[in-house]
Amino acid sequence: MYISLIGILTAIVIVIYAIKIAIESLHHKEIKCIEIVNTPLIKKVSDLSVAFSDGREQKMQHLHLTVLRVTNSGNIPVTPSDFIRPISFIFIEVQSATEIVNTEIFNATELLRPIIKTTKNIVELEPLLMNPGDSFDISILSFSVSHHFNIDSRIVGVKNLKMEKWLTRKTDYSTRRYLSYGALMRILNIAVVILIAEMIWLAFVIISSFF
Template identity: 35%
Template sequence: MSFSIEILLGFSAVIAAITVPLIIYFLQKSKRRLAYEVVSNAQLVGVKSEVQNKIKIYYENKLVENVHLVSIRIINSGNQPISIDDFARPISIQLGSNTNILTSEVLGLNPKDLDVSILKMQNSVEIQPLLLNPNDSLTLNILISDYRGGLEVSARVRGISNIEIYRKPESIKSIFLFSLVVLLLILNFFNAVFKNKIGSFFGLDNQNLALILLGPIIIFMCYTMASLLYQVIKDFLIRKVREVYSEESKE
């Protein structure tokens, strides 16, 4: 009886030993991403409407209304560089068809020597193609009148389908620690099973209870391992085909 349970536990350990490196591989694999973050959106005169009607704002001797100062950060959130040649269309920040952009300026750069050129239009700002290494970022300050909220950031970049809203990525260290805690909890649970503390409560012996609990876990781990292996092989073959095609093109 105990021999069967030991085989199941050993098999689970082997699958886990194969699956964990595959998961780490996918967390570290090449990713091309471009993201944006609205750092702040402040109305220039944020007072009650009855008082606001008595306050007038002029820009270059022209009356402007509903003025906002919007700060937007653009960041290479992937782990691959984005070169100038990767851009088919520059990064465009659309702020609404009826808005009027008064000023736009670069507020911050990471790194400091990032070469940025921007083009201000009536209701949009374009960031000209530039080299963005992983974690490189730039922050723009845009002063807008007649702003009703909302914006759209777009570009045409090789290997990137769309510019997404920036979310701070989970570190591999955090994921590893979380997995370790879960594993310790599972081991502690099975320790209670083998001491017959849980099985006796349900009227089951150790072997039957272990099979009931381990069966779904082993099936899930096998499925995960097979899916990851399939993706690894697929990525490898695609990369090799691209390398062969690239060499033939050079010839």
């Protein structure tokens, strides 16, 4: 009888723990940055000038393009007040000085209006509301041999901003959530079967004691 009670208690603990995991998985805040393109457009030239649409003209030797995608890959909105420090891409000078000459936002989710500020080697995203699934791309053009950068940010509820490369990115969050949900259901099913079996056994023992 004591063994049956221990089995029932164990099954109950498993069920409670599985429910706790399920509740926690329903609230997941995550911002992900995916590196889509990072490639030189012009490796080395001399006496070449570039004219921009705003009237600027500048001599150049190297030209490099980086395209980044920023997405809310969790299932909780990220609000402007969540940003303790905004998301910043800090480009490091390697082989030559990095000078960002043009940035552009495109492929943004409908009604999403990202705003970026650019200095010599930093691209900073102004705090904004990003609902689950919202995303946008940033193209960054610079006079540099290569693009090496760090990401700086501090967002309430986000441990760190995830960085992935487009070709090596892992299973997305929705797929991982589906797989973890399936595993959780299997645990719950096992726990329920154990609980029912132990309760039947306990009932059998109690009934047998009357005879």
